[in-house]
Amino acid sequence: AQSVTQPDIHITVSEGASLELRCNYSYGATPYLFWYVQSPGQGLQLLLKYFSGDTLVQGIKGFEAEFKRSQSSFNLRKPSVHWSDAAEYFCAVGATYGNKLVFGAGTILRVKS
């Protein structure tokens, strides 16, 4: 069965600083990987996804993530954080297309000015 670990419950960064959110997954085959963002009182919005091919994927809002099979990781990065990026971020793994997604517990991002 799949599982996802997001080691950081909270992260605080200064506006304009770079960001990296960690995600480690467990799955026996090639996973399908996702990052979602959730603002307070809102549903989840897809930031980016990895299915196959280039291991560095670009998403919306200037985010990118890199799939590293050897480390079972799919870390999310952004070179310069904006105050509007403050939200909760969830990493998720899926076994196959259309199958259920297994989510991590989330990382709350705080941005200080």
Added chain:
Amino acid sequence: EAGVVQSPRYKIIEKKQPVAFWCNPISGHNTLYWYRQNLGQGPELLIRYENEEAVDDSQLPKDRFSAERLKGVDSTLKIQPAELGDSAVYLCASSPRRTEAFFGQGTRLTVV
């Protein structure tokens, strides 16, 4: 294109009362999911539909939860009777075949 629509957005009920949530997926999306998100946690799948067929309901507490997706479009999730531990956000999501899931804004249920 309209997104996934859920109603109500908020619901407060007393324990032992019934409650129902409604979801209208994105047009043309065959797969529909119901997830539950407890405070401080990631969403967990309750049930997944492919068209009108429930293909994964292993995590649905069947003694009190039920769901239906008539005609393979809208879906309703019901809890009867509700317990205090059912307080959570209930998220509906949909996806076309073989791709990512799109989520609604969720229904926040508070059981008092």
